Amino acid sequence: MTLTLAFRNLFHDRVRLAVTLVGILFSIVLVAVQLGLYLGARGMIISMIDRADGDLWIMAYGTKNFEEAQPIRARERYVALATPGVVSAVPLVTAFTDWRKPTGGSTLVVVIGADHEDGGLAPWNIVEGSVTGLGVRDAVIVDKTYLAELGIKGVGDTAQVGSSRVRVVGLTEGIRSFTVTPFIFTTLNRARSLIDMPADNITYVLTKVAPGADIEKVRADIRAKLPDSEVLTKAEFRTRSLNHWLFATGAGVALIGGAVLGLIVGTVIVAQTLYSSTKDHLSEFATLRALGSSSGYIHKVILMQAGLSAVLGYVLGMAIALTIVYLSEHTALPIVMSPGLAALLLGLTFAMCAISALSAIGKVMRIDPAMVFNR
Amino acid sequence: MTAIATVQETPATAAPAGTSVVLEATDIVKELGHGAGKVRALKGVSLALNTGELTLLMGPSGSGKTTLLSILGCILSPTSGTLTVAGKPTTGLTPEALASLRRRHVGFIFQSYNLFPTLTAEENVRLALDVRGDRGSDAIVHAQRALHHVGLRHKLKSYPANLSGGEQQRVAVARSLVGAPSVILADEPTAALDSENGLAVMALLSQIAKDKSRAVLAVTHDPRTVPFADRILRIEDGLIVGEERRTEGVETVHELARNRKRKANA
Ligand SMILES: Nc1ncnc2c1ncn2[C@@H]1O[C@H](COP(=O)(O)OP(=O)(O)O)[C@@H](O)[C@H]1O
Ligand SMILES: [Mg+2]
Numbered sequence: 001m002t003l004t005l006a007f008r009n010l011f012h013d014r015v016r017l018a019v020t021l022v023g024i025l026f027s028i029v030l031v032a033v034q035l036g037l038y039l040g041a042r043g044m045i046i047s048m049i050d051r052a053d054g055d056l057w058i059m060a061y062g063t064k065n066f067e068e069a070q071p072i073r074a075r076e077r078y079v080a081l082a083t084p085g086v087v088s089a090v091p092l093v094t095a096f097t098d099w100r101k102p103t104g105g106s107t108l109v110v111v112i113g114a115d116h117e118d119g120g121l122a123p124w125n126i127v128e129g130s131v132t133g134l135g136v137r138d139a140v141i142v143d144k145t146y147l148a149e150l151g152i153k154g155v156g157d158t159a160q161v162g163s164s165r166v167r168v169v170g171l172t173e174g175i176r177s178f179t180v181t182p183f184i185f186t187t188l189n190r191a192r193s194l195i196d197m198p199a200d201n202i203t204y205v206l207t208k209v210a211p212g213a214d215i216e217k218v219r220a221d222i223r224a225k226l227p228d229s230e231v232l233t234k235a236e237f238r239t240r241s242l243n244h245w246l247f248a249t250g251a252g253v254a255l256i257g258g259a260v261l262g263l264i265v266g267t268v269i270v271a272q273t274l275y276s277s278t279k280d281h282l283s284e285f286a287t288l289r290a291l292g293s294s295s296g297y298i299h300k301v302i303l304m305q306a307g308l309s310a311v312l313g314y315v316l317g318m319a320i321a322l323t324i325v326y327l328s329e330h331t332a333l334p335i336v337m338s339p340g341l342a343a344l345l346l347g348l349t350f351a352m353c354a355i356s357a358l359s360a361i362g363k364v365m366r367i368d369p370a371m372v373f374n375r
Numbered sequence: 376m377t378a379i380a381t382v383q384e385t386p387a388t389a390a391p392a393g394t395s396v397v398l399e400a401t402d403i404v405k406e407l408g409h410g411a412g413k414v415r416a417l418k419g420v421s422l423a424l425n426t427g428e429l430t431l432l433m434g435p436s437g438s439g440k441t442t443l444l445s446i447l448g449c450i451l452s453p454t455s456g457t458l459t460v461a462g463k464p465t466t467g468l469t470p471e472a473l474a475s476l477r478r479r480h481v482g483f484i485f486q487s488y489n490l491f492p493t494l495t496a497e498e499n500v501r502l503a504l505d506v507r508g509d510r511g512s513d514a515i516v517h518a519q520r521a522l523h524h525v526g527l528r529h530k531l532k533s534y535p536a537n538l539s540g541g542e543q544q545r546v547a548v549a550r551s552l553v554g555a556p557s558v559i560l561a562d563e564p565t566a567a568l569d570s571e572n573g574l575a576v577m578a579l580l581s582q583i584a585k586d587k588s589r590a591v592l593a594v595t596h597d598p599r600t601v602p603f604a605d606r607i608l609r610i611e612d613g614l615i616v617g618e619e620r621r622t623e624g625v626e627t628v629h630e631l632a633r634n635r636k637r638k639a640n641a
Contacts, residue, residue: 370445
């Protein structure tokens with residue numbers, strides 16, 4: 001009967017139910033979007049590092065993230081290769097530069113140059129053309145998301161980068177950058193010429209360590225030979241990039257802060273409606289008490305009311321959140337929903353409703369049971 | 376010798392043959408309010424309720440009837456004095472223990488019915504079983520039987536808003552009855568009802584009181600209820616000032632009905 005009572009109390013006042021659900025919806029959708037953006041941002045920030053085939057990254061000292069790195073000398077690659085335990089060492093070039101649109105105007109891009117035969121970093125999720133297409137003169141591969149931004153329509157279109165002409169030979173899907181700066185994939189040498197980098201410079205050396213080799217020992221050996229460079233493991237570079245973009249810039253803090261704010265507002269709204277519902281039904285709770293119900297029984301009614309609101313709010317909120325996720329899928333800032341995030345949201349919704357129930361429970365605990373009588 | 380002396384000293388506890396005392400209150404004092412607004416609503420009330428009897432508690436407004444009923448039903452605790460319900464002393468019990476005592480031994484009927492507007496008649500009755508942990512199909516059968524008993528066989532699925540005042544009060548009677556309590560306490564059960572419905576509810580209470588395992592106490596200041604009483608306690612200004620048992624001189628329920636019929640025919 002506790003469930004029946006909770007259910008009827010909830011549906012008795014439709015307006016209040018609507019307000020409660022709006023409160024929960026607001027909260028869930030806001031938290032889903034904020035945390036979804038966070039997950040999306042995280043994915044974008046680490047996607048290159050995850051995709052690149054390197055256990056150890058050799059880079060200029062003080063590099064903060066994948067996109068912004070000072071050049072190092074190309075010969076560092078050979079130093080790495082000569083280190084015992086190293087299986088391969090592949091050069092990689094990245095840098096910001098200007099893309100001049102065929103339609104006029106220009107936009108900032110990140111050029112990524114690597115030779116795919118080396119097995120370093122090649123574009124993935126290719127929906128048109130192929131990596132081998134990069135073999136042709138002026139060839140570059142870009143992501144579909146940024147076609148408009150780059151002022152082009154698709155494969156075959158040309159533009160100018162630096163003093164060179166480029167031609168789009170392939171399209172990827174879903175390779176987006178956190179900075180909303182389009183990635184331009186090309187070969188190592190073409191990348192150098194697009195960004196005016198001397199032939200004896202590169203940006204990274206991606207080093208693969210032999211299975212079974214002690215990665216820390218290999219790193220120490222390389223470091224000893226290259227005191228001016230930094231050698232990071234994949235995980236370290238990932239963390240460093242995330243710290244830079246999400247925390248040093250405040251972006252991640254803003255996203256998480258927004259989520260916390262959503263939770264607080266939702267909790268306040270649900271607590272408010274649950275409290276006023278309990279107040280309206282106070283004489284019924286007093287009657288329950290007179291009938292000899294334990295206080296646990298009454299708490300159960302209120303908690304079930306909170307729990308039912310949570311379930312309803314979660315289902316509706318997730319429907320809206322998933323719609324937003326779907327709509328954002330092809331934008332520059334995709335919102336990501338993972339099973340983990342969905343479970344976290346469910347937990348947060350229940351926690352929010354349970355906390356909201358506290359003030360209502362406090363109210364019933366102070367009932368004067370003698371109010372059942374007319375005086 | 377000793378036994379007779381005891382009876383004489385506390386006549387209120389003398390149960391007639393074949394009945395027993397299920398509730399006993401001694402020297403109940405109750406102060407209400409705080410500071411300047413403090414009121415001594417009960418000034419030393421002693422009484423006993425016997426099974427098989429309908430006792431009426433009558434007195435003017437403000438004399439302390441509701442306060443006494445709340446104390447007898449373990450809803451309020453007395454400022455001083457002792458109360459024993461179904462053989463269990465209540466002094467010093469926690470609110471939870473008192474609630475447990477209420478759900479096992481006490482049934483309440485209120486002036487304004489206090490039904491749950493969002494529950495059907497049957498669900499309202501079933502609630503009294505549910506709070507005791509009696510759930511499942513047995514509870515449904517018992518709730519339906521209690522409603523049959525009060526003549527509401529055809530209103531099981533009706534919501535209070537669709538029942539007349541008399542029907543609502545009968546649902547409340549069924550609810551008080553369904554857990555087979557030893558004591559049923561009713562506060563002004565007919566005050567909100569017209570005369571016909573009021574009499575029907577009183578008839579029901581007097582019939583319920585015929586059960587030899589149960590005592591019924593109804594607070595009232597409605598003279599129409601007098602003919603149903605086995606016993607009347609008079610309260611004034613927080614003190615019991617008189618006790619009467621129905622004697623041959625008083626009109627019985629049946630005589631009253633006959634007189635009403637006669638009047639109607641005339
Ligand atoms: N909460 C309260 N605070 C102070 N005085 C009260 C309170 N409740 C009742 N009283 C007083 O106690 C007395 C008895 O009240 P009550 O038991 O309701 O009388 P009755 O039911 O016989 O009309 C009255 O004088 C009333 O004003
Ligand atoms: Mg009263």
